[in-house]
Amino acid sequence: MTWRAFIIGLLGAVGLCLLTPINDFAMGNTYLTGNHFPVGVVFMLLILTLVVNVVIKLVNARWALRQSELMLVWCMMLVSANVPSSGLMRYWFPSAASAPYLAQRSDKYWEDDVLQVAPEGILLSNDPKSVAARKFYDGTPMDEVVRVPWSRWTRVIVTWSVFIWLYYLATFFLFGMLRRQWVESERLMFPLARVPLEFTEGSGGRQLLPTLFRNKAFLIGALLAVLFGIIRLSPLFFGAEEGMRLRLPVRQVFEDTDWYRMYIADGWIYPIAIGFAFLVPSDISLSMWFFYLFTRAEVLGAYYIGKPLEEGPWGPFLQWQQAGAFVALTVGMFWAARRHLWRVFRKAVGFGAPVSDADEPIGYRLCFWGLLVCIVGMIAWYMYFGMAFLSAVFLLALIFSIVLVHARLVAQGGLFFTQQGWSPPDILHGITGGRAFSGAATVVAQVQHAIFISDAREILSPHATNSLRISSVFEKHRRLFLPIMVVTLLAGIIASGYSTLRLVYYKEGALNVKQTYAVMYKPLRLYDRTHLMLDKPAESATKSYGGLASGIGLMAALVVLRGRFYWWPIHALGFAVANSWCITQLWFCFLLGWLVKVIILKFGSGSILRGARMFFLGVIMAESAMVGLTTLFSLVTGIRTGSIFLSN
Numbered sequence: 236m237t238w239r240a241f242i243i244g245l246l247g248a249v250g251l252c253l254l255t256p257i258n259d260f261a262m263g264n265t266y267l268t269g270n271h272f273p274v275g276v277v278f279m280l281l282i283l284t285l286v287v288n289v290v291i292k293l294v295n296a297r298w299a300l301r302q303s304e305l306m307l308v309w310c311m312m313l314v315s316a317n318v319p320s321s322g323l324m325r326y327w328f329p330s331a332a333s334a335p336y337l338a339q340r341s342d343k344y345w346e347d348d349v350l351q352v353a354p355e356g357i358l359l360s361n362d363p364k365s366v367a368a369r370k371f372y373d374g375t376p377m378d379e380v381v382r383v384p385w386s387r388w389t390r391v392i393v394t395w396s397v398f399i400w401l402y403y404l405a406t407f408f409l410f411g412m413l414r415r416q417w418v419e420s421e422r423l424m425f426p427l428a429r430v431p432l433e434f435t436e437g438s439g440g441r442q443l444l445p446t447l448f449r450n451k452a453f454l455i456g457a458l459l460a461v462l463f464g465i466i467r468l469s470p471l472f473f474g475a476e477e478g479m480r481l482r483l484p485v486r487q488v489f490e491d492t493d494w495y496r497m498y499i500a501d502g503w504i505y506p507i508a509i510g511f512a513f514l515v516p517s518d519i520s521l522s523m524w525f526f527y528l529f530t531r532a533e534v535l536g537a538y539y540i541g542k543p544l545e546e547g548p549w550g551p552f553l554q555w556q557q558a559g560a561f562v563a564l565t566v567g568m569f570w571a572a573r574r575h576l577w578r579v580f581r582k583a584v585g586f587g588a589p590v591s592d593a594d595e596p597i598g599y600r601l602c603f604w605g606l607l608v609c610i611v612g613m614i615a616w617y618m619y620f621g622m623a624f625l626s627a628v629f630l631l632a633l634i635f636s637i638v639l640v641h642a643r644l645v646a647q648g649g650l651f652f653t654q655q656g657w658s659p660p661d662i663l664h665g666i667t668g669g670r671a672f673s674g675a676a677t678v679v680a681q682v683q684h685a686i687f688i689s690d691a692r693e694i695l696s697p698h699a700t701n702s703l704r705i706s707s708v709f710e711k712h713r714r715l716f717l718p719i720m721v722v723t724l725l726a727g728i729i730a731s732g733y734s735t736l737r738l739v740y741y742k743e744g745a746l747n748v749k750q751t752y753a754v755m756y757k758p759l760r761l762y763d764r765t766h767l768m769l770d771k772p773a774e775s776a777t778k779s780y781g782g783l784a785s786g787i788g789l790m791a792a793l794v795v796l797r798g799r800f801y802w803w804p805i806h807a808l809g810f811a812v813a814n815s816w817c818i819t820q821l822w823f824c825f826l827l828g829w830l831v832k833v834i835i836l837k838f839g840s841g842s843i844l845r846g847a848r849m850f851f852l853g854v855i856m857a858e859s860a861m862v863g864l865t866t867l868f869s870l871v872t873g874i875r876t877g878s879i880f881l882s883n
Contacts (some may be wrong), residue, residue, distance in 0.1 A: 240304035244311030252731035255319035263749025268316035278863030301439035310702040319731035322693035333758030352674035356394030374744020405609035411597035456853025464861035497531035502823030510851035512828025515649035520829035522809025552782040559786025596716035622676035633659035645697035669772030
């Protein structure tokens with residue numbers, strides 16, 4: 236860790252957080268931070284490695300940025316990528332401003348319950364005639380100066396910031412405790428962390444380019460990915476509004492048959508996803524597409540036995556099944572780490588033989604006591620707004636099961652894009668028959684879920700655990716890791732908050748931006764659901780105990796089989812994400828990646844396998860470079876390149 240790396244990383248993080256709201260919300264371009272391998276961060280690494288470092292070496296090779304410095308920049312920007320879009324800003328301010336503004340619609344009755352019971356500080360205003368909310372949606376006329384009513388937003392920002400920081404710190408403390416278990420004991424691959432690590436090897440040497448650029452397979456993969464990207468962009472050269480998205484029309488094949496009821500998504504082709512699918516073990520890539528098809532077969536099977544699932548794959552049964560799978564997998568992860576966690580506990584309380592944590596970026600005492608304080612703080616925050624103690628405890632437990640499973644999906648499964656289809660507030664509401672939350676607590680729980688958890692494509696935990704894995708390359712001052720991440724997050728929140736409010740919504744108006752999902756469709760669903768829970772708590776308590784039991788039972792069986800029998804061919808991880816929107820986009824890519832790897836393992840040699848690995852590293856980095864270049868082109872010219880790359 237060096238001062239120049241810290242300054243570069245901080246400037247990069249602030250720049251990313253300023254630019255992302257304009258790019259994502261106002262212009263509707265390909266998301267700069269739209270997954271766990273954010274293109275904005277990758278593009279910055281490419282610029283530093285292939286442009287800045289080359290220029291520095293031409294002047295004096297001793298001044299070149301070393302791998303540890305590049306990785307500090309990567310970690311800082313990676314963690315900050317959680318803030319400016321779906322991880323926080325995409326839903327925070329729209330959720331706070333939409334309730335009073337949209338309550339004016341004649342078909343909405345939120346004024347009678349949602350606005351009446353919402354605690355102060357949770358929403359921008361409890362008044363449907365709020366001027367601040369109206370200007371948020373209408374924007375500022377071109378002949379007027381843009382003014383953000385900061386005085387109206389202050390309480391909202393302060394109220395939610397308490398929870399934000401407790402949640403962020405708890406995430407770092409939790410994975411600080413688990414880092415050694417996952418890295419050294421379970422030896423997870425961390426493919427999303429290994430790619431930048433391998434790409435930057437040799438960056439500080441005398442050669443102009445990193446070591447990978449002397450590998451033919453890497454260069455071939457990069458070249459083919461660039462050519463493939465140009466082909467997908469080619470319609471833009473002939474006046475088309477968007478580029479080309481390649482897919483296998485699976486749904487058309489099953490049309491007019493009973494199999495159409497399975498709602499199998501088309502096979503989208505994304506080279507970067509195929510690359511990550513190849514990098515992970517074949518049993519994991521197999522599980523991703525196998526369990527996706529398994530859940531679709533459940534839908535068809537239910538239809539054949541005369542008990543069709545309500546709303547098919549998006550109905551209560553499969554949502555509750557996924558919730559059960561998350562809970563069972565979380566228990567399994569803690570059980571596997573029980574001995575390590577016991578040693579951490581003994582270190583924290585000074586009991587028994589000490590365990591060394593000298594090489595850990597966050598000391599175990601700080602992790603344990605910090606996590607405990609953060610958990611108590613979050614429970615107290617919930618209770619301050621009227622939530623019962625047990626409801627707060629169980630809600631937080633379900634939230635952190637999501638936090639843990641998403642980190643595992645990324646660290647072990649190579650999924651650079653993750654989501655889940657179930658909601659912790661809805662699960663608790665259903666189990667208790669509508670009695671889990673008071674009126675105020677219902678609003679708090681639903682809004683909090685919408686902001687932080689509902690769209691987990693940029694949730695903090697994968698960024699945090701990948702950064703903690705990368706911290707092993709830091710040569711000195713490793714204990715500065717957490718303070719640096721805190722400073723970076725603080726700077727990112729300030730920069731992205733200013734950009735979101737001042738440069739996007741109060742300038743353009745939420746009704747005028749290209750990306751309207753977060754300001755219209757999402758709030759309508761959020762507050763319609765909240766209104767229903769308040770108005771008809773018992774009737775709205777949808778439940779599916781069969782789905783919950785099947786999720787817990789099947790996941791538990793898979794975890795036990797995997798742990799007891801080395802020959803068991805299918806990993807449990809794919810079952811956790813089988814009913815998520817992300818896997819509808821990725822299942823075919825994982826099928827292709829699995830198929831390529833199995834064929835090479837069956838008929839190829841070790842050298843071919845190593846060459847294929849280098850090939851797909853080239854594909855991943857070149858694909859990311861293409862996304863960065865086309866997004867930069869869109870920002871400069873105002874021409875949208877469309878969602879040809881998986882970032883939206």
